[in-house]
Amino acid sequence: MPHVVFITGASAGIGAACARAFAAAGDRVVLAARSEDRVAALADELNAAHGDDTALAVALDVTDAEAHARVVADLPAPFDAVDVAVLNAGLAKGLRPVWENTSREVDQMVDTNVKGVLNGIRALVPDMLARGRGHVVTIGSTAGHAVYAGGVVYCATKHALLAINEGLKVDLHGTPLRATAVSPGLVETDFSLVRFDGDAERADAVYADTNALTADDVADAVVYCAHAPERVNVAELLVTPRVQSGYTMTARGEEAEGL
Template identity: 50%
Template sequence: MIALITGATSGIGMGCAKRFARGGYDLIVTARNERKLEQLKAELEQLGAKVLTLTFDVRDREATARAVGDIPAEWRNIDVLINNAGLARGLEPEYEGSYRDWDEMIDTNIKGLLTMTRLVVPGMVERNRGHVINIGSVAGDAAYAGGGVYCATKAAVKTITDGLRIDVAQTCIRVTDIKPGLVETNFSKVRFHGDAERAGHVYDGIRPLTGDDIGDVAFYAASAPGHVQIAEVLVLATHQANGTVIHREK
């Protein structure tokens, strides 16, 4: 079995890669940083997986198409596509937001996901098997202050995932939207443009989820019997009730 995971070199992507490697999958892992991909490849091979690395940015449609088009024949029958590459930028009020930040979120979280889906899913349809797992967010359920554009991109992920599930209902392909809450990754550091101190405060007073936790959920969905489709999973830390209600220990 083969799983392709975008944004695989950190956080949820890495958690998924390691869990699927332990579960017997061979892996196609993608990211923008070739050095980190090679480090990940070595770790995954120690877990017994065969690994193919692809270096590209999902925002670059032509580069993405070239990379996927050049996948060797023995790797082309992709069983699971995990559209994980995504990010948040900034937490300013919408009327003060950065055009550049908006473009980066929309181009990565929505357009990049659509590009990968368009490139990989036709092969699944032809083979009449496969599973698409999109990493959404609790942020897609309701907007919060300063996060309107990010929340909109994750709401789009839900709608796109639901639409794909409708479009492949006549096939044996399954489609899953996993919506994590607080996950301690480099997500907040990216959001705050590298401000590690500010990012760290996001997790003050609460034990957040980890990338490995979400990897477990993704593997569970992929491992369900063929007649079972885990359509949507909302995964929160125990003291998080939704996107904005969080109990923090003092």
């Protein structure tokens, strides 16, 4: 029986890659994102490739707790019994000292990266408990293990996410539900483009002269965790490119050749 997988931030990057990977594995996917047009296009792509009722697109701002609960409650069959929640929506804004972060940037990161995950847990876990089946996968980061200059707020949100994941498993003790954090290092997506407000030159420089992970690499890790035998709970899976060491060290140029 295929899983029903609810994916936030599914319009691009890791979320879209997870949608394609789960669909290719025979699962059904609910694609949730603020960009309704983009998730609708992805749903059409997946339904054409894998058959009708493979994908469902829903418009969702994860920072809106009431909307999150409403979207989950209104899911139609055969998407209404969610087995796996991939809580992926997240972002960083700016790369400046913490005292220079604007209140808007702080709110965006905390509301999306922390409250958005909590909203997903609150909306999805009760029904999983009622059915005795479920798995919450949050997309963390190596930024949850180390702090780097200019990333204080973002790193703090990812540290919080790891605490939420660990605490969720504690709260689920004695139930059949699983909780996992998949924490990637440097991944080449539109993450930096969002961080730098559309400055493509600055975003491209983040990935220049190195060999970063792809969104597909992270999606492979997520699918592995979700498809592991039911007796297995991967508490956290750290995934970094070979060029990255010690969370904040990335080989570039000649040093990165062959890596």
